[in-house]
Amino acid sequence: MVRLLYLSAPFLAFFLVAPFASAACPERPQSDYEQAFCQIRAKGGGAALPTFEDFRRNTPQVQALLLKRPAARWGVALPEPASQPGPASDTGAPSVPSREPAEPAAPEPPQVTENASGLSACDLEMDTVRCSDGLFRLAVNQPNGALAPGVLDANNRLGLSPFRGDAGDEAAVRAYLSDAYDRYIAKMLEIGLGGATMSFTRFYNSFHRHRAEGVDFAQRMEDTFRYLKQDKRNLAVDARLAEGFPASMENCARSGEAVIVCDNVATNWVYVRD
Secondary structure, X not given: OOOOOOOOOOOOOOOOOOOOOOOOOOOOOOOHHHHHHXXXXXXXXXXXXXXXHHHHOOOHHHHXXXXXXXXXXXXOOOOOHHHOOOOOOOOOOOOOOOOOOOOOOOOOOOOOOHHHHOOOOOEXXXXXXXXXXXXXXXXXXXXXXXXXXXXXXXXXXXXXXXXXXXXXXXXXXXXXXXXHHHHHHHHHHHOOOOOOXXXXXXXXXXXXXXXXXOOOHHHHHHHHHHHHHHHHHHOOOOOOOOOOOOOOHHHEEEOOOOEEEEEOOOOEEEEEEO
């Protein structure tokens, strides 16, 4: 599956280990959610949270989801997700301000064109995409009552296979990550978080960052999936977290036969065929 990547400038990634990050909280958290995370840690509530560096790489909306239950338990106030800065865009699209420092980019793969994504005959209509093979509707986050039985259980795993090839072989990396991303999107839809997914660009960069830091990408993603399931079992989540819609079909690509994913790096939109 061909993917669109936006890697023309330094960019932020999702679930990455940055050189300056550590398991401990920094002296000066860079956002209200990071401040709340550290307050919960200081009160002894860190067991229910991921490491600080993993937490920092989440979108503000997912940070709010991860913090909501421990914040209520430990008496820490949380702002609304909309008041938090989002990750910066690496395309020509309008960017959302970010207080995180820029990071060096991962190796740039070749750019692909819109026609390569197989969507040249599709029409974007805000919350729907019309293609010759059907109508695709924008996925939103689902209440737990609408989910299939058992999808939030501990034995439902993300199940990404470890990468066994040569990280310098760009074709092999792209093939691995394309398959892994299709599975990631499908599993996020399965647990009712289709409105809170990361872009393929971030997924790609996450792989390279984790590998550079000696961290198992597949296992780290599995750990994060487990945290999301735990919180989804106990917390309500807004049906739609992202604002706006994709600018055009040039920002979109197929993810399997029944899913189209669009993004501007800062925001991801998932459309599912009726």
